[in-house]
Amino acid sequence: MSQQASEQTYQHYIGGEWTEGAGDETFESVNPANQESLGEFHRGVPEDVDAALSAAEEAEDEWADLSYIDRAEYLWDIYHELKDRTEELGEVIAKECGKEISEGKADVVEAAHMVEWAAGNARHPHGDVVPSEIPSKDAYMRRKPRGIIGCITPWNFPVAIPFWHMALALVEGNTVVWKPAEQTPWCGQIIAEMFEDVGVPEGVFNMVQGFGDAGNAIVEDERVDTVLFTGSSEVGHKIAGKVGGEPGKLAACEMGGKNGIVVTENADLDVAVHSAIMSSFKTTGQRCVSSERLIVHEDVYDEFKERYVDLAEDVSVGDPLDENTFMGPMVNEEQVEKFGKYNDLARQEGANVLVDREELDADELPEGHEDGYWVGPFVYEVDYDPDLRCIKEEVFGPHVALMSYSGDIEEAVDIHNDTPYGLAGAVISEDYRQINYFRDNAEIGLAYANLPCIGAEVQLPFGGVKKSGNGYPSAREAIEAVTERTAWTLNNSKDIQMAQGLSADIKTESDD
Ligand code: UN1
Numbered sequence: 001m002s003q004q005a006s007e008q009t010y011q012h013y014i015g016g017e018w019t020e021g022a023g024d025e026t027f028e029s030v031n032p033a034n035q036e037s038l039g040e041f042h043r044g045v046p047e048d049v050d051a052a053l054s055a056a057e058e059a060e061d062e063w064a065d066l067s068y069i070d071r072a073e074y075l076w077d078i079y080h081e082l083k084d085r086t087e088e089l090g091e092v093i094a095k096e097c098g099k100e101i102s103e104g105k106a107d108v109v110e111a112a113h114m115v116e117w118a119a120g121n122a123r124h125p126h127g128d129v130v131p132s133e134i135p136s137k138d139a140y141m142r143r144k145p146r147g148i149i150g151c152i153t154p155w156n157f158p159v160a161i162p163f164w165h166m167a168l169a170l171v172e173g174n175t176v177v178w179k180p181a182e183q184t185p186w187c188g189q190i191i192a193e194m195f196e197d198v199g200v201p202e203g204v205f206n207m208v209q210g211f212g213d214a215g216n217a218i219v220e221d222e223r224v225d226t227v228l229f230t231g232s233s234e235v236g237h238k239i240a241g242k243v244g245g246e247p248g249k250l251a252a253c254e255m256g257g258k259n260g261i262v263v264t265e266n267a268d269l270d271v272a273v274h275s276a277i278m279s280s281f282k283t284t285g286q287r288c289v290s291s292e293r294l295i296v297h298e299d300v301y302d303e304f305k306e307r308y309v310d311l312a313e314d315v316s317v318g319d320p321l322d323e324n325t326f327m328g329p330m331v332n333e334e335q336v337e338k339f340g341k342y343n344d345l346a347r348q349e350g351a352n353v354l355v356d357r358e359e360l361d362a363d364e365l366p367e368g369h370e371d372g373y374w375v376g377p378f379v380y381e382v383d384y385d386p387d388l389r390c391i392k393e394e395v396f397g398p399h400v401a402l403m404s405y406s407g408d409i410e411e412a413v414d415i416h417n418d419t420p421y422g423l424a425g426a427v428i429s430e431d432y433r434q435i436n437y438f439r440d441n442a443e444i445g446l447a448y449a450n451l452p453c454i455g456a457e458v459q460l461p462f463g464g465v466k467k468s469g470n471g472y473p474s475a476r477e478a479i480e481a482v483t484e485r486t487a488w489t490l491n492n493s494k495d496i497q498m499a500q501g502l503s504a505d506i507k508t509e510s511d512d
Contacts, residue, residue, distance in 0.1 A: 009040040010185065012048055012209055013192040015055030016202025022047035027211075029186045032098035032329045033320055033372040041185040044210030046217035049177065052206035053223045056148045056175040059203030064145050064173040072122035072171050075115050077198035082112040082159075089159060089190065094320035096184045097155050098328040098373070099283055101321055110160035114458045117476075118167035127485075133500070136493035143483040145173035146250070147225035150218035152239075154231040155331055156286050158184035162191055164458070164474040165228040169482040170204065174225075177206045177218055181231075183331055185209045219243060219251075226481050227251040230288075230474070233394070233421075233467055240470050252481035254462065254469045256394040257423030259453050260293035262412040262438060264429040265300055271450050272300075272428040273307045278452035279426065281315055281377055284327045285398035286335070288468075289424035289446060289454045293391055294402045295384075295415050301404040305354070305381065308402070312355045312377040319366040329372040330397060336373050339397035343378045346390040346401070351380035354402070384415050392419050409434040410441075417443045423464035424453040445469065 009026050011018040023045035029038040063071065082089070090105030099107070130139040151165040158181060166176050180188030188207055195205040208214050212235070219227055219239050229239050229251065236253035243251035261279060263272045279291035296304050320328035330336050343358055357364075357376025365374055381402040382388065391401050405411050409429075416425060416438075426448040427438035435449045445464040446456055456462050462474040491497075496504045 009042055010189050010209070011042055012044055012052070013196065013205070013207045014048065014052045015058075015206065016196075019048075019051075021045065021208070022051075027182065027185075029096055029184070030332070031095050032331050033095070033366070034369045035371040038096055038186050039189075041189070041209045044179070044208035044214040046213060048208045048210070049179075049214055049217035049221065052177040052208050053148060053221055055203035055206055056177050057223055059175050059201060060147060063175055063201060063204050066173070068122035068126070068171060068173075071173060072119040074198050074200050075119040075167055075171060078194050079112055079115040079119060081194050081197065082108055082115065086112070089187075091321065092186060092190065093158055093184075094328070096186050097158055098320055098331055099156075100325040100328045101323060103283060104320070107157055107160045110157070110458060111163040114160065114163040115167045117458050118171045121168070121479075122171050130487075132489065134497045136491060136495070136497065138490045138492065140488045142486045142488050143172070143479075144486065146482055146484055147174060148223055149174045149176050149482055150221075150224040150227045151176060151178040152215045152218060152227065152229045152231065153178070153180055155181035155183035156283060156288075158187035159191065161230050161474075162188075164230070164462070164478065166205070168478045169226075169228070170200075172479065172482050174482050175204050175206075177208065177224070179208050179210060179215050179218060182209075182211045222246070222249070225249060227253075228478065228481060229253045230255075232256060236469075237467075250481060252470070252478070254288070254464065254474060255423075255467065256288045256396065257290075257421045257464060257468050258293060258392060258394050258419040259289055259291045259421070259424045259444075260295055260416045260419070261291050261426045261428065261453060262409070262416055263294065263296040263300060263304055264409060264412065264427065264431065264434050265297040266431040266434060267297075267300060267304075267428040268430055268450070269300060269304055269307065272304055273311065275426060275428055275450070275452045276308055277311050277315065279454055280400045281312070281327050281398050282452075282454055284330055284375070286331065286396050287454050289456070290396070291424075291426075291453050292395055292400055293416075293419075294400060295412050296402060296404055297412070298404045298406045305402060309354045309379060312379050312400075313357070315377065317357070317360060317364060317374060317376045319369055322366065327376070327398065329374050332373060335397060336375060339375055339378070339395060339399060342390060342393070342395040342397070342399050346378075346380050346382070346399070349382070349388050349390050351382045351390065351401070353378070353380045355379035386418055394421065409437045413438060413441045417441075420467040421464065422466035423468035424448070424456075426451055426453040
């Protein structure tokens with residue numbers, strides 16, 4: 001499947017075979033820009049996950065026995081396919097999840113980077129040589145695969161995030177059972193076709209299309225050693241709770257944020273406005289790192305507000321395939337409703353609305369796309385109050401609160417940290433002391449200065465603190481979630497000598 005919807009109903013990929021699975025329901029992939037169907041997919045049921053896990057279990061030993069380098073060879077083939085098909089896949093992403101085309105392509109590029117990182121890492125050292133207290137001992141930290149990795153991925157990065165999870169998991173010698181987001185099964189289909197094309201041994205990679213019941217079957221099955229999840233906090237916390245109670249099983253979950261940008265009195269306002277617009281409205285606010293809070297010093301507040309509001313009134317909302325589009329549609333009706341609900345909540349909580357493009361005029365909609373899930377920016381100002389829900393709960397849309405602060409950077413960072421989340425954030429300032437204060441005190445996993453708080457590169461760790469995450473299911477740090485570490489100590493002497501001054505003498509009754 002490469003271009004557009006076709007007659008067939010797409011299948012799961014289990015044990016190296018395409019299969020309709022055990023269920024009898026199907027579901028559609030819908031283009032959020034016009035509600036046209038992009039394809040029909042079999043809906044996976046727990047029996048399909050069971051079959052995928054059996055296949056993954058069977059393939060486990062043989063895959064783990066290959067060298068890192070040999071496993072990485074399969075990923076290099078995928079890397080080249082991602083590079084060769086960036087344009088085409090970028091379009092598929094734009095059609096299926098509604099991101100504008102440059103974002104669609106960047107999603108594929110990010111996937112290629114992740115695969116490159118993981119496959120390249122196969123030739124890098126995988127452990128440590130560690131000193132011992134005893135000269136005759138050699139001590140090492142070694143890694144081995146955990147076994148079967150269950151991957152559950154979101155629709156907003158339908159190609160990059162699956163590779164955040166799977167590229168390292170596979171190179172490290174694990175087998176994989178993956179459930180793509182139900183909103184973006186077409187991307188799932190293409191990725192599975194890539195694994196088939198490059199000839200990954202059967203059972204090493206398995207994909208089950210479907211909804212939460214299929215995801216839940218992955219989470220609950222005891223054959224799964226690690227669950228990697230990227231998505232909503234609601235689901236992520238349930239997964240972390242369930243898996244946390246099971247000995248030997250691990251969950252690495254990366255969830256949402258209520259990300260903030262601090263603009264100090266020493267900010268360059270061109271940089272501030274540019275960074276804030278990018279952070280709030282790229283991907284129509286539907287990145288887990290998108291910013292919904294702007295915390296601006298009173299001395300520059302009026303000018304910042306005027307310039308930000310002017311642009312928010314004007315950013316182009318349109319067909320994701322059109323290169324002049326800045327914001328595509330939201331992904332579905334549910335997200336549009338959630339956005340509306342939170343805009344109402346902000347009004348109820350006393351917000352002064354500055355930009356209200358929640359319902360766009362007919363002439364703002366791209367021609368022939370009247371049925372899309374269109375919204376524009378919603379921007380308001382509100383006095384900071386710790387009890388406001390609209391500045392604490394994640395909307396996942398172009399819903400932005402402007403708050404002014406007075407005093408020092410300490411005040412701004414206190415407001416910034418007053419959310420249950422801690423994923424991404426930025427400080428805009430020309431004063432290095434303010435920048436360093438933010439770096440050291442902002443409670444977040446991804447911190448930026450004089451930049452938008454989106455657009456992280458794969459060779460950095462990606463993950464949050466507080467309610468935003470309990471692990472790092474991405475890039476570098478995923479290695480901790482998909483490998484076991486062994487502390488390996490070898491004695492080179494015939495004598496046994498213990499560390500910590502522990503006596504190695506065996507004393508017997510006859511010694512007395
Ligand atoms: C997400 O928002 O769900 O840092 C992932 C970024 C991208 C990944 C975002 N590299 O914006």
